[in-house]
Amino acid sequence: MNSFWKGKNVCITGINGFVASAIASSLVKDGANVVGTLRDTSYFDKKSYFFSKEDPGKTKFAMGDIQDLDFMSRLLSGNEIEYVFHLAACSTVRIA
Numbered sequence: 001m002n003s004f005w006k007g008k009n010v011c012i013t014g015i016n017g018f019v020a021s022a023i024a025s026s027l028v029k030d031g032a033n034v035v036g037t038l039r040d041t042s043y044f045d046k047k048s049y050f051f052s053k054e055d056p057g058k059t060k061f062a063m064g065d066i067q068d069l070d071f072m073s074r075l076l077s078g079n080e081i082e083y084v085f086h087l088a089a090c091s092t093v094r095i096a
Contacts, residue, residue, distance in 0.1 A: 006030060008033065009032075012085045012087060035060045039063070
């Protein structure tokens with residue numbers, strides 16, 4: 001357990017991705033307050049990634065687009081975010 005993260009407010013963009021969810025799992029285990037952004041829930045499965053290992057009630061989720069400045073401003077200030085792990089990406093080659 002890393003006591004540095006205990007009680008810290010952390011935002012993880014693209015939390016439904018493999019790497020982001022692994023980071024979220026570790027941060028939750030270390031006592032961080034994690035808020036994750038989701039743009040699309042079609043690939044989101046609460047039975048996968050860190051949800052199978054951690055209590056899903058420990059993580060908050062915010063639906064929105066990280067390109068929306070108002071959304072991100074409300075998210076970061078409303079949750080008093082101290083750290084951001086920016087891992088949101090578009091993995092569909094034709095769209096990206």
